[in-house]
Amino acid sequence: MQQFWYWHIATYLFLGGLGGGMMTFAFVLGVIVAPSLLTSSILVFPVFVAFICLGVGTFLLVFELGQWKVFYRAFVTKTAVIKWGAVLLSISMIFGVLFIFWEITWLAGLPIIPYEGFARACLAIGGVAGAGVMVYTGVLLASMKARPFWNTPALPVLFAVSALSTGAALMSVCVGVWPFPDAWLLNTTMYPTTVPAWGSGAAALACTEMTEWLHTADAVLIVCEILVLGLFVLLQFCASNETAKAHANRWVRGSWAGIFWGLMVGCGLVLPLCLNLMGGVAGAIASPILALAGGLLLRFMIVWSYQRRLMPSEYKYYTREIQGHEPIMDYWKKDKYWEEI
Amino acid sequence: MTRYAMVMDQRRCIGCHSCTIACRTWNELPVDIVYNPVVSQGATGIWPNVHLEFQPMICMHCEHPACVPACPTGASRQDDDGIVWVEPTQCMGCKVCANACPYGARVYNEEEGFMRKCTFCKDRVRVGDQPICVQTCHQKARTFGDLDDPNSEVSQLVNQYYTERVYPELGTDPQIYYIPSRGRGRD
Numbered sequence: 333m334q335q336f337w338y339w340h341i342a343t344y345l346f347l348g349g350l351g352g353g354m355m356t357f358a359f360v361l362g363v364i365v366a367p368s369l370l371t372s373s374i375l376v377f378p379v380f381v382a383f384i385c386l387g388v389g390t391f392l393l394v395f396e397l398g399q400w401k402v403f404y405r406a407f408v409t410k411t412a413v414i415k416w417g418a419v420l421l422s423i424s425m426i427f428g429v430l431f432i433f434w435e436i437t438w439l440a441g442l443p444i445i446p447y448e449g450f451a452r453a454c455l456a457i458g459g460v461a462g463a464g465v466m467v468y469t470g471v472l473l474a475s476m477k478a479r480p481f482w483n484t485p486a487l488p489v490l491f492a493v494s495a496l497s498t499g500a501a502l503m504s505v506c507v508g509v510w511p512f513p514d515a516w517l518l519n520t521t522m523y524p525t526t527v528p529a530w531g532s533g534a535a536a537l538a539c540t541e542m543t544e545w546l547h548t549a550d551a552v553l554i555v556c557e558i559l560v561l562g563l564f565v566l567l568q569f570c571a572s573n574e575t576a577k578a579h580a581n582r583w584v585r586g587s588w589a590g591i592f593w594g595l596m597v598g599c600g601l602v603l604p605l606c607l608n609l610m611g612g613v614a615g616a617i618a619s620p621i622l623a624l625a626g627g628l629l630l631r632f633m634i635v636w637s638y639q640r641r642l643m644p645s646e647y648k649y650y651t652r653e654i655q656g657h658e659p660i661m662d663y664w665k666k667d668k669y670w671e672e673i
Numbered sequence: 674m675t676r677y678a679m680v681m682d683q684r685r686c687i688g689c690h691s692c693t694i695a696c697r698t699w700n701e702l703p704v705d706i707v708y709n710p711v712v713s714q715g716a717t718g719i720w721p722n723v724h725l726e727f728q729p730m731i732c733m734h735c736e737h738p739a740c741v742p743a744c745p746t747g748a749s750r751q752d753d754d755g756i757v758w759v760e761p762t763q764c765m766g767c768k769v770c771a772n773a774c775p776y777g778a779r780v781y782n783e784e785e786g787f788m789r790k791c792t793f794c795k796d797r798v799r800v801g802d803q804p805i806c807v808q809t810c811h812q813k814a815r816t817f818g819d820l821d822d823p824n825s826e827v828s829q830l831v832n833q834y835y836t837e838r839v840y841p842e843l844g845t846d847p848q849i850y851y852i853p854s855r856g857r858g859r860d
Contacts, residue, residue, distance in 0.1 A: 334777050398764070398768075398783070398785070399764065402764070405746035405747065408746065408747050411742050412742065412744055413769075414743075414745040415745040476739075477775060478739065478775035643728065643730065644714050645728075646730070646777075649712045649713070
């Protein structure tokens with residue numbers, strides 16, 4: 333009853349967090365941990381994938397709207413949470429594209445802006461905005477004081493940790509896929525002025541190191557996510573609000589217990605962690621896929637735990653009005669009634 | 674300054690739903706949209722002392738509404754006299770306000786694509802009439818007026834009787850006051 337957001341928003345929250353998490357890691361790796369031309373060129377594909385995630389998320393958000401043609405008005409107010417989300421999404425996507433554009437023109441030997449610092453600045457701004465996006469997805473729901481299960485400070489923390497975890501998982505798969513640094517960098521005759529002779533060994537080594545770094549980060553983040561998820565559910569159990577308690581009950585020992593324990597905690601968190609620690613092909617491919625599926629399921633479960641705190645007998649009123657009257661309601665809504673008379 | 678408010682006298686309400694129907698008719702609402710449902714509570718007590726109570730629900734036109742700051746487009750707004758309303762042409766239908774409202778006062782119509790809500794019949798109030806639900810209530814269970822005017826009927830009712838508000842602890846400062854029947858508090 334009174335559910336307003338469905339799979340579009342759940343997927344948008346997941347993709348926004350995922351893209352934001354990837355941008356954050358791109359910033360951390362490309363500007364803080366290993367700032368070099370080689371790192372930047374390896375990060376082109378992950379940033380491109382992050383851009384796609386943010387873009388698809390924004391697409392879902394916009395076309396879920398009732399009147400998407402007035403979407404531009406999301407930028408006119410000052411205080412709304414969703415406005416800041418729209419601004420951060422835009423900044424992150426714009427600077428992500430600028431970074432990709434700079435890298436590709438540079439690798440192709442056509443440096444339009446011949447400053448390496450420009451790419452790094454783009455990555456920094458896009459990454460900080462991306463971090464904002466992943467936190468915003470949680471703040472958006474946590475700001476709804478009408479929805480007790482969402483209205484808790486633990487939710488933005490949970491979403492942020494989940495976004496970082498899924499971001500690290502997808503990024504570990506994307507590193508080294510394109511623009512095939514070995515092939516590009518070996519061809520020094522084609523780009524003699526711009527690309528130093530790193531050689532295939534350096535690029536491959538950098539990719540391997542980055543992937544390992546991301547796997548380690550993902551394992552740590554999954555452990556953090558398990559702890560934060562436990563804290564989140566425990567907080568809801570201890571809440572003074574009956575609606576929040578009812579949702580927590582449904583998650584842990586009610587009708588959703590199988591999904592929560594089996595799919596989300598088991599297959600979405602514990603199994604990816606074990607596979608990650610085992611390493612090998614399972615750690616490289618299966619672990620990220622399961623972690624991503626777990627992140628998506630978390631957003632769906634949260635969005636579907638939407639219940640508002642109800643007045644006594646309010647539930648009875650709303651359910652009684654609709655039950656058994658659907659054919660009549662449909663009949664009236666489709667104007668059949670008015671056409672016939 | 675004017676501050677519109679409404680007092681619902683639950684001692685008088687008999688749950689006839691006239692206000693609901695009048696509102697639907699006046700505002701030309703789609704069939705599945707209700708601005709002011711009348712919720713029945715009970716029956717409580719032990720026979721022969723049983724009691725059924727009706728609670729007319731409506732937008733609370735809060736002093737500090739949760740829905741207005743949540744709106745990203747500025748379509749959701751509050752006038753100086755406290756009336757909260759939505760400008761349909763500016764609403765993009767993101768449904769954030771509906772999720773933010775603790776009272777379920779906002780309703781969304783998929784076909785129209787924008788949010789709808791009770792406006793305290795501001796088209797009638799601005800020309801000196803009463804909201805249609807107040808005018809229709811034959812039990813005089815609803816009283817509408819300016820809370821800032823000490824001589825108005827709503828001010829006197831609020832000052833004279835024990836009144837309750839819905840979820841005041843959320844800090845929204847709702848402007849619908851309920852006089853509970855038989856002096857009994859809500860369950």
